[in-house]
Amino acid sequence: xxxxxxxxxxxxxxxxxxxxxxxxxxxxxxxxxxxxxxxxxxxxxxxxxxxxxxxxxxxxxxxxxxxxxxxxxxxxxxxxxxxxxxxxxxxxxxxxxxxxxxxxxxxxxxxxxxxxxxxxxxxxxxxxxxxxxxxxxxxxxxxxxxxxxxxxxxxxxxxxxxxxxxxxxxxxxxxxxxxxxxxxxxxxxxxxxxxxxxxxxxxxxxxxxxxxxxxxxxxxxxxxxxxxxxxxxxxxxxxxxxxxxxxxxxxxxxxxxxxxxxxxxxxxxxxxxxxxxxxxxxxxxxxxxxxxxxxxxxxxxxxxxxxxxxxxxxxxxxxxxxxxxxxxxxxxxxxxxxxxxxxxxxxxxxxxxxxxxxxxxxxxxxxxxxxxxxxxxxxxxxxxxxxxxxxxxxxxxxxxxxxxxxxxxxxxxxxxxxxxxxxxxxxxxxxxxxxxxxxxxxxxxxxxxxxxxxxxxxxxxxxxxxxxxxxxxxxxxxxxxxxxxxxxxxxxxxxxxxxxxxxxxxxxxxxxxxxxxxxxxxxxxxxxxxxxxxxxxxxxxxxxxxxxxxxxxxxxxxxxxxxxxxxxxxxxxxxxxxxxxxxxxxxxxxxxxxxxxxxxxxxxxxxxxxxxxxxxxxxxxxxxxxxxxxxxxxxxxxxxxxxxxxxxxxxxxxxxxxxxxxxxxxxxxxxxxxxxxxxxxxxxxxxxxxxxxxxxxxxxxxxxxxxxxxxxxxxxxxxxxxxxxxxxxxxxxxxxxxxxxxxxxxxxxxxxxxxxxxxxxxxxxxxxxxxxxxxxxxxxxxxxxxxxxxxxxxxxxxxxxxxxxxxxxxxxxxxxxxxxxxxxxxxxxxxxxxxxxx
Amino acid sequence: xxxxxxxxxxxxxxxxxxxxxxxxxxxxxxxxxxxxxxxxxxxxxxxxxxxxxxxxxxxxxxxxxxxxxxxxxxxxxxxxxxxxxxxxxxxxxxxxxxxxxxxxxxxxxxxxxxxxxxxxxxxxx
Ligand code: SRM
Ligand SMILES: Cc1cc2nc3c(=O)[nH]c(=O)nc-3n(C[C@H](O)[C@H](O)[C@H](O)COP(=O)(O)OP(=O)(O)OC[C@H]3O[C@@H](n4cnc5c(N)ncnc54)[C@H](O)[C@@H]3O)c2cc1C
Ligand code: SF4
Ligand code: FES
Numbered sequence: 001x002x003x004x005x006x007x008x009x010x011x012x013x014x015x016x017x018x019x020x021x022x023x024x025x026x027x028x029x030x031x032x033x034x035x036x037x038x039x040x041x042x043x044x045x046x047x048x049x050x051x052x053x054x055x056x057x058x059x060x061x062x063x064x065x066x067x068x069x070x071x072x073x074x075x076x077x078x079x080x081x082x083x084x085x086x087x088x089x090x091x092x093x094x095x096x097x098x099x100x101x102x103x104x105x106x107x108x109x110x111x112x113x114x115x116x117x118x119x120x121x122x123x124x125x126x127x128x129x130x131x132x133x134x135x136x137x138x139x140x141x142x143x144x145x146x147x148x149x150x151x152x153x154x155x156x157x158x159x160x161x162x163x164x165x166x167x168x169x170x171x172x173x174x175x176x177x178x179x180x181x182x183x184x185x186x187x188x189x190x191x192x193x194x195x196x197x198x199x200x201x202x203x204x205x206x207x208x209x210x211x212x213x214x215x216x217x218x219x220x221x222x223x224x225x226x227x228x229x230x231x232x233x234x235x236x237x238x239x240x241x242x243x244x245x246x247x248x249x250x251x252x253x254x255x256x257x258x259x260x261x262x263x264x265x266x267x268x269x270x271x272x273x274x275x276x277x278x279x280x281x282x283x284x285x286x287x288x289x290x291x292x293x294x295x296x297x298x299x300x301x302x303x304x305x306x307x308x309x310x311x312x313x314x315x316x317x318x319x320x321x322x323x324x325x326x327x328x329x330x331x332x333x334x335x336x337x338x339x340x341x342x343x344x345x346x347x348x349x350x351x352x353x354x355x356x357x358x359x360x361x362x363x364x365x366x367x368x369x370x371x372x373x374x375x376x377x378x379x380x381x382x383x384x385x386x387x388x389x390x391x392x393x394x395x396x397x398x399x400x401x402x403x404x405x406x407x408x409x410x411x412x413x414x415x416x417x418x419x420x421x422x423x424x425x426x427x428x429x430x431x432x433x434x435x436x437x438x439x440x441x442x443x444x445x446x447x448x449x450x451x452x453x454x455x456x457x458x459x460x461x462x463x464x465x466x467x468x469x470x471x472x473x474x475x476x477x478x479x480x481x482x483x484x485x486x487x488x489x490x491x492x493x494x495x496x497x498x499x500x501x502x503x504x505x506x507x508x509x510x511x512x513x514x515x516x517x518x519x520x521x522x523x524x525x526x527x528x529x530x531x532x533x534x535x536x537x538x539x540x541x542x543x544x545x546x547x548x549x550x551x552x553x554x555x556x557x558x559x560x561x562x563x564x565x566x567x568x569x570x571x572x573x574x575x576x577x578x579x580x581x582x583x584x585x586x587x588x589x590x591x592x593x594x595x596x597x598x599x600x601x602x603x604x605x606x607x608x609x610x611x612x613x614x615x616x617x618x619x620x621x622x623x624x625x626x627x628x629x630x631x632x633x634x635x636x637x638x639x640x641x642x643x644x645x646x647x648x649x650x651x652x653x654x655x656x657x658x659x660x661x662x663x664x665x666x667x668x669x670x671x672x673x674x675x676x677x678x679x680x681x682x683x684x685x686x687x688x689x690x691x692x693x694x695x696x697x698x699x700x701x702x703x704x705x706x707x708x709x710x711x712x713x714x715x716x717x718x719x720x721x722x723x724x725x726x727x728x729x730x731x732x733x734x735x736x737x738x739x740x741x742x743x744x745x746x747x748x749x750x751x752x753x754x755x756x757x758x759x760x761x762x763x764x765x766x767x768x769x770x771x772x773x774x775x776x777x778x779x780x781x782x783x784x785x786x787x788x789x790x791x792x793x794x795x796x797x798x799x800x801x802x803x804x805x806x807x808x809x810x811x812x813x814x815x816x817x818x819x820x821x822x823x824x825x826x827x828x829x830x831x832x833x834x835x836x837x838x
Numbered sequence: 839x840x841x842x843x844x845x846x847x848x849x850x851x852x853x854x855x856x857x858x859x860x861x862x863x864x865x866x867x868x869x870x871x872x873x874x875x876x877x878x879x880x881x882x883x884x885x886x887x888x889x890x891x892x893x894x895x896x897x898x899x900x901x902x903x904x905x906x907x908x909x910x911x912x913x914x915x916x917x918x919x920x921x922x923x924x925x926x927x928x929x930x931x932x933x934x935x936x937x938x939x940x941x942x943x944x945x946x947x948x949x950x951x952x953x954x955x956x957x958x959x960x961x962x963x
Contacts, residue, residue, distance in 0.1 A: 069941065491916065513888065523888045525913030526922035526929070549870035549912070553924035556909065561924055565904040807865070811905075813872035813883070814861050821842070821880070821898070821905045836902050 002029050002101040004309065005090060007080045007251065009035030011044055012282030012298035013106030014061045019306045021070045031072045032098060036079040037129060040064050045295055050133045051167050059130070083255040085275055102277055102309050105252070105265060106302075109245040109283040109291070114155075118217025124239045127164050136240065140171045143237045151176060153226060153234060155214065156242035157184040159326060164240045165206050166330065176207045176234060178226065183210065188324060188335040192352060193359045193377045200331050200357040200378065209234070245293050247284045260286040269315040271305040279305045292320055296429040303432070321429060323387050325380055331357070332380035337373025337390045338363060346372055349401050360404040362386070364396070371396050371403070384469045385418070392425045418472045419480075427473065428459040428466045438470060442477045450474045489748075490527040493520045497673070497748050501535050510536070512550045530555070531748050534635055537671030538743045541791035544634065545798050545805055554633035557809065558795055559615060562608060564822055564833035567615060569595070569607040570632035571622050572668060575642040575660035575680075576603030585625040593618055596830040602639040602677070604630060609831060613818055615809045619796045628668070629796040635749070636671040637678070640664035641689065645682025645699065652682035654699035659728060660688070663697070666732065667739065669792045673746040673755075676739070677711070691719045694752040695735055700724070704731050708738055708766070709756040717753040720763045723771055736785040737770045737778055842903060845879055846896035846946035847962075848935060854949055854960030863955050871921070873897045873908035874959065881948060881959055882908035884932065886919055892950035893932035894959045899923045900942045907945070 004020075006013050017033060035041070042059040050059065067074040075092075082091040089099050111126035113119050123143070125136050143150045152168045154161045157179030169175040177184075183194035184201075198208050212232075217239065218225040225235045247264040258266040258274035264286030271279045271287075281301035283293055292298065297320045307314035323336035341348065341363040351360045358378040365372055371390045376383055386403065389396060396403060421427075423436035437457050441447040447456060453474055454460055460467040488494050493515075495503065500519075509515045515532050516524055530552035536542045544555040554560045559567035571586065586605055590597045593614050595607040610618055619629075631637060640663045643649065645656030660680040670676065679690030680697045689712075690696025696707040696719045703725035710719025723734055746755040759765060768774040799805045811819045823834040860874050860883065871884035880897035897905045904925060911922045919932040930937055935944035949960040 492913075516888075522917070523886075523912070523914040523919070525915065525920075526911045526927050529911055529913065549867055553909070553911075556924070561906070561909075563902075563904075565906045565909075565925075808867075811873060812875045812880075813865055815875045817875060819880075819905050821903075 003099060004029055004031045004102045004104065005098060005100040006031065006033040006104045006106055007090070008106035008108055008248075008282070008284075009033050009037070009041045009074065009076065010106060010108045010282065011041060011061070011295055012108070012302050013104070014041035015299045015302040016104055016106060016281060016306060017067070017070075017072055018062070019303050021072070023306060024310055033067070033072060033074045034078050034080050034092065035074065035076045037131075038077045039130070040067070040074060040076060042130065044128070047127075047130070047133065048163055048167050050130060051137070051170060054134075054137070056130050080251060081254070083251055083278075085255045085278070088277070100277075102279065104305055105273070105278065105280040105284055106282045107248040107251065107284045109247045109293070111241060112244040112246045113241055114214075114243050116214050116216060118219065118223070119241065121217055121219050122222040123219070123237060124217065124223055124241065126241050127160060136168075136238070137171070139238060140168075140173055144172055147237065148172075149174065150238070151234075151236045152238035152240065153178050153236040154240045154242055155226075156244070157181070157208070157210070158187065158242065158244070159185060159324060161240075161242040162201070162206075162326065164242050165201075168238070168240065169205060173238065174207070175205070176209060176236060177201075178209045178212050178214065178234070180213055181210070184208065185326075185333070185335075188339055189333075189375060189377070190340060190361065192350070193361065193375045196352065196354060196357055196359040196377050197331065197333060199354060203357075204330060245283060245291070247286070247291055249284055252280075260289065264291050267301075269304075269318075270308045271301050271316065272308070279308070281305050287316060288318075288320070290320070292322070294322065294324070296321070296432075299430055300432060321391065323390075325383055332376065332378055332383075334376045334380040334383040334387075335374065336383070336387045337371070339373050339375045341372055349404065351401075351404050362400065362403055364400045368398075368400060369395065371400075374404075384466065388418075388421050388425050388427075392422055394422070418469050419476050427469055428457075431458045431461065433457045433459040435473060438473045439477045442474065443481070448478070448483070489531060490525055492516065492522045492524050493528050493532075495519070497531060497535070498745055500532070501538070501744060504532075504535050505539055510540075511547055524550075534671055534673065534748070537636075538788075541669070541671070541788040543669070543793055543795035543798060545795050545802075548805075548808060552635075557612065557615065558629060558633060558799060559610070560633045562833060563836065564609075564824075565819065566609045566611055566822065566833070568632065569610050569615070569618055569622075570600070570604060570630035571627035572630040572664075573604040573639075574664040574668075575640060575657050577642070577657055577661060582625060582627070585622065585627075589618055589621050592621075594831065596827070596832060600632075602632075603641050604639060606632070609824065609833070611818055611822070612809050612811050613816075616800045616806050620800050623794070623797055623800065628794040631669060634671060635673065635675050636669060637664070637667040637676045640667075640678035640680060641693070642679070643681050643687035645680075649682055651685060652699070653701070654682055654704070656680040656682035656688065656697075656699060659697065659704075662728075663732075663735070666789055667735075669795070670739070670743075670788055672739070672743045674749050674751045676752070692716065693719060695719065695738070697731060703727050706731055706734055709752040709763075711751050711753050713751070715753070719753075720756070722763070722767060733782065734770050737781045738766070740781040740785045741766075741769060741777070842898055843896075843900065843943070846898070848944075848946045849948050849960055849962055851949040851960065853962055855963060856961045857951065857958040858961055860957040860959055863952060863957055866957070869912055871908045871910070871912070873905070876959065876961060880905050882910075882921070883950060883957060883959060884908075884912055884921065886912055886932075889914075889919060891919065892952060892957065893919065893921075894948040894950045895921065895930070895932060895935060896946045898945075899925060899928065900937075900945060901926060901928050 041061045079093040080090050081093050089097050091097055111128045150173050152173040153176040154165045155178050157177045165175045165177045183191055184197055212228045215227045225233050227233050249263050249265050252259050252265045265273050265280040267280050267285045267287050273280050282298040304314050304316050326333040346365045348363050360376050362374040363372040421435050425435045427435050447453050460470045512532050529550035533550045544551045548556050590607050596609050598606050600606045640660045642657045642660030646652030677693045678695045679688040679693040681688040681690045682699050690698055691707050691710050692712045693710055698705045706723045707719035708722045710717050742752055824831040825834050858876050866885040868887040871882050874881050882895050882897040884893045897907050899907050906924055910924045915938050920929045922929045929939050930945050935947045951958045
């Protein structure tokens with residue numbers, strides 16, 4: 001067995017692991033990865049997204065257990081300090097030694113900090129890691145508190161600098177971009193396009209300072225300004241340096257690997273350094289005497305290194321494509337191929353319209369047959385196509401200007417669809433996926449959706465720039481096969497949820513096998529079974545006790561399954577109102593069964609850690625005391641949150657508690673495509689957060705305002721106004737219609753907000769249907785809802801009253817023993833499950 | 839943790855030396871499963887009525903080592919009978935034990951036979 005050590009767990013180091021896992025059975029190799037950063041590799045390209053949500057997890061390239069699941073040992077937070085080539089060992093910062101057979105250096109680069117006096121001052125940042133961003137965020141908060149009009153500068157007007165400028169602006173600081181060169185994005189743009197871009201950026205609120213050499217950074221401890229010439233000073237309280245990168249090649253010096261004059265570890269086209277057992281990839285590698293600060297070449301290098309180690313002959317392409325499209329900043333900028341091309345190589349065609357902030361340039365060979373490069377500012381929608389034409393050396397129109405002007409002067413572009421590209425056209429450059437890789441699996445029937453293609457080719461998972469083209473290719477190919485582009489449920493049921501809902505309703509199918517026999521194939525699965533169960537529930541209000549074997553994990557045992565296989569118990573507490581007597585019952589049940597108790601975010605109480613065997617007894621005690629199931633496990637109504645309203649509150653305009661209880665009681669047990677939550681507030685101060693719910697009611701002068709389709713969760717959305725100043729009865733009528741229409745037409749696991757997003761015509765259309773009854777459906781929807789309301793039964797009451805159902809709640813069929821695998825550990829004054837080991 | 843998995847090794851019908859009598863057929867839900875205890879082992883037994891077949895496997899899911907597979911959902915993937923774990927829906931072939939939607943270790947499977955209305959699971963000792 002050979003040991004491969006990878007130093008650096010950044011984007012390229014991770015890609016090496018991923019390609020490695022794909023290509024080899026792991027038995028022959030042991031892979032150990034060292035990363036200096038505290039967390040596993042993340043998506044640096046989309047680092048700026050962190051400013052929006054501070055969600056580091058969302059940026060992870062793979063969760064931490066991916067490494068162990070694939071037998072890769074990841075040691076984070078551990079810098080390597082030395083390489084000893086003679087003994088083939090490396091040393092970590094904590095002085096541990098490891099031996100290797102192959103060594104892969106993927107140490108990336110660090111931000112280049114120019115030698116200007118004062119860069120060590122507080123408030124000066126670079127833009128490279130999550131920690132950098134965290135630092136910037138908290139510093140920005142601090143200075144904004146003292147000075148709401150604080151300014152911040154970015155040193156460097158390149159690709160990254162502009163991105164940082166936008167980020168700083170979004171943080172609420174006045175942004176200033178300071179660039180040494182006389183133009184923006186000097187590597188990608190010519191003078192005229194830079195001017196167009198500058199005007200556009202200034203109109204968006206970014207201040208641009210060109211041809212500025214910074215002499216020193218002013219301030220006593222913390223930065224207060226930048227000095228350019230003698231009297232030329234810019235007052236700023238924060239500075240982000242984005243002046244280029246420097247390869248992190250310090251390890252090469254510890255072991256005498258060949259290096260470039262201006263840094264970088266020299267590699268050949270096999271990615272080998274001057275020592276053939278040591279490879280260098282990504283931004284630390286000097287290939288063709290260049291450092292490539294982009295992910296796509298880094299990913300190709302990772303692939304070459306993997307293949308070389310495994311004995312294949314793959315080598316790095318001779319020419320590296322440096323085309324780029326600026327992302328995020330709210331104005332399109334792209335350049336491809338050779339953007340500047342001298343007159344000796346061809347001629348350029350330019351189009352400029354400063355009033356519309358538009359600039360387009362293409363460079364065409366002297367014979368007028370080939371596209372050599374170009375620049376797009378203001379509208380880069382043709383970038384993907386032009387880039388493809390350039391990359392694939394495709395023929396261009398006789399009048400090349402049509403490529404940027406369209407064939408009839410305006411509008412219509414002169415090239416056809418993505419389908420015209422050759423099969424070898426590289427669509428996703430990050431993952432090196434060609435058009436053929438995307439279209440062929442569809443033509444051969446191996447893939448049948450965008451998701452399939454993404455999961456089997458990884459296209460569009462890098463910078464994401466190619467996504468529109470991938471979507472087009474998938475849809476066009478499906479259409480060419482005569483396939484309608486639609487989402488089907490799974491291999492057993494070739495319908496959408498809405499179609500299946502219709503079939504089951506018309507044919508009055510009543511159990512799962514009938515459905516499969518009538519319109520499906522095979523024996524079902526974990527996708528279609530719960531979906532059919534939810535349709536039955538919506539049509540007949542069947543509780544989850546009927547056909548428990550097709551119910552989703554939680555529904556099957558009428559409780560949420562926990563980390564260790566125990567369950568949680570949530571009794572319904574309508575509107576959050578509860579008597580002291582009932583609180584005592586909950587307390588006593590918790591004590592008796594040794595349950596962890598917590599007040600939930602939904603104004604009620606959750607009891608965690610109940611063993612399967614105990615569930616019926618626990619529920620019997622609760623039901624005897626007058627409780628019902630809270631359906632915390634179901635895709636059904638959860639809670640209707642209330643505020644105290646006019647009952648107690650000095651501002652209350654109406655009885656919000658009473659109305660919340662009435663609504664919760666009406667819709668309890670209502671099963672739907674996803675969970676449903678409601679809220680009722682007594683006035684516009686909105687203490688019940690009603691607008692964060694699927695339906696929200698707020699008391700106003702003259703009645704209630706009804707809002708629909710909001711949610712919290714991963715993608716928060718405020719609910720939208722459906723009707724104003726209505727009385728209780730009208731409110732319930734509209735709610736019946738709205739909820740029933742949603743239940744009938746939504747896709748599985750689609751909350752109301754996402755559903756409304758997709759509804760053609762949006763909220764205006766919904767108003768027509770619900771309020772004006774434009775589809776003539778109102779009576780039908782109300783009748784269906786009334787049927788469901790009348791059919792309500794507490795499913796826990798059903799469960800404990802039937803000996804047959806109670807049998808489900810035993811851990812062993814042949815013994816009354818409990819699960820002996822359960823381990824609880826103490827947590828403050830209660831118990832929690834022992835943590836998972838992997 | 840690995841110690842738990844050590845206990846579970848697939849057994850071929852031919853190698854069975856003990857047919858352990860579990861309980862009656864009608865205790866089992868149709869197209870569903872139950873967990874049974876044999877010595878210190880937990881075994882999930884499934885009545886795949888739609889296929890008219892019975893299957894048995896270890897109850898512990900190799901993903902997070904919880905004793906939950908018997909509470910999962912039966913189904914098939916291109917004809918291969920499978921069980922989906924209730925925790926994170928990892929699926930395993932009930933014939934070979936192979937993890938069908940990931941690269942977890944295979945689970946151990948055991949032979950089942952039905953005689954005179956009783957369910958028997960086969961073990962080596
Ligand atoms: C217990 C509770 C957290 C707490 O300790 O407070 C909770 C716990 C869970 N939430 Fe929640 N959510 C709880 C309030 C919320 C809230 C706040 C609220 O309701 O006001 C939200 C945001 C509001 C919203 O839903 O719009 C919330 C948004 C989610 C989401 C994201 C939904 C979305 O559309 O993005 C999920 C995931 C899902 O449902 O797919 C989720 C899923 C879960 C699950 C069910 C995960 C699971 O499947 O096991 C957790 C079950 C815990 C258990 O075992 O009982 N939980 N969850 C809260 C129970 C409320 C209750 O009384 O029923
Ligand atoms: C804000 C931002 C936006 C970007 N946008 C784009 C874009 O739109 N398109 C594009 O193509 N590229 C973009 N890039 C560039 C892209 O992120 C890099 O090309 C890519 O991350 C390089 O990968 P790498 O693995 O070589 O280096 P890195 O991702 O930097 O990873 C190197 C890792 O090695 C670690 N390391 C270094 N030395 C040691 C040591 N001695 N021991 C242990 N660990 C060590 C470092 O801590 C680091 O985690 C962007 C970069 C930034 C910062
Ligand atoms: S936010 Fe909700 S789903 Fe997430 S961990 Fe907390 S309780 Fe669980
Ligand atoms: S524990 Fe079984 S899938 Fe996670």
